[in-house]
Amino acid sequence: MTAPVFVVGSLDGVRPGTTVTLDGPEGRHAVSVRRLTPGEEVVLTDGRGSGASGTVLAAEGRDRLVVEVAALPAEPEPVPRITVVQALPKGDRGELAVETMTETGVDAVVPWAAARCITQWRGDRGAKSLAKWRSTAREAGKQARRLRFPEIAEAATTRQVAALLAQADFAAVLHEEGAEPLATAALPAEGSIVLVVGPEGGVSPEESAVFAQAGARPYRLGRSVLRTSTAGTAAVALLLGRTGRWS
Known part of the structure; x- marks a missing residue:
């Protein structure tokens, strides 16, 4: 052990x-x-x-x-860096998403207040929820024996997410109607990958248009439709395998 x-x-x-x-x-x-x-x-x-x-x-x-x-072991900066923009799930599913993505190997998680999110972070509630996500990442990082824990950013608006996507070397929005599977997408060998996971109600047409303008394309994971709290983990595992970070 x-x-x-x-x-x-x-x-x-x-x-x-x-x-x-x-x-x-x-x-x-x-x-x-x-x-x-x-x-x-x-x-x-x-x-x-x-x-x-x-x-x-x-x-x-x-x-x-x-x-x-x-x-003195060290864990180098990951290449490519994988960031998941996670729409705010209801209940405690946000912590579940952060926990499993951290254990899998995500490098950063950006909470996203999507238009169709049932949960909204405001005031003290938002600060407490963000603190829970960060604490969850820390504990999951320890459990996974990681030396480099993922960054849990401040909650982002749709415009802020679009700016992040525009800077990425590969930008994707998970969508069950995506024309191309993520498993066959051309991925960069270095730089950054940013992946958007929508809320229970899905990404709105307006948000999709903003993300498309920023350069993000819709991709599907497979035939089944995953919950917002599990889709990010499945996608991170796929990306880690395809980029060689799990080899």
């Missing part, structure tokens, strides 16, 4: 042979929940691509773990 991953604020100055003390909520989880003991292996990360693998030297109290660093 691979070593569990814990998050630290920074790994600046950490070298093989040095010790790092894990405290706070992460230290409490390691000591009181995971019940790690001296001799066990762990991986520390800043979530931005840097890591430190090592062995537990001591568990102090209920929330402090002392780790001796043995190596």
Whole structure:
């Protein structure tokens, strides 16, 4: 079994042979929940691509773990970078989408307030929902043993999404009536891929027109129509396989 991953604020100055003390909520989880003991292996990360693998030297109290660093693994910037623009699902399906996309390997998620979204992020509710998405990405990143967690951006408007699509090397909108399957699309070897996943009610004709003007084409995944909370994960898995990032 691979070593569990814990998050630290920074790994600046950490070298093989040095010790790092894990405290706070992460230290409490390691000591009181995971019940790690001296001799066990762990991986520390800043979530931005840097890591430190090592062995537990001591568990102090209920929330402090002392780790001796043995190596400094790193997760390079992904190529090509995959961003999913995720329309806001109802209920807790947004966290489900973020969790499974993170575990699969997405690099960034942009929450999108589409016209047909049942859920709308406003005021405190929006801030709390965004915080939940970011917390979910962090925990899913740890579960997946990632050293580079996906960026969860601020909620975007349709115009902001269009601007993002216009800058991409490959821009796509998932649509069950897309003329071409995503599985046969010509993908870039580097740069950025931006994929739009619409809400339960679908992307509106007006939104489709704006995205088309930005250079995005409609693509279908397959014969079945997936939920908005699962379509992004399926598409990310397909793209990771086709671009060689899973090879």
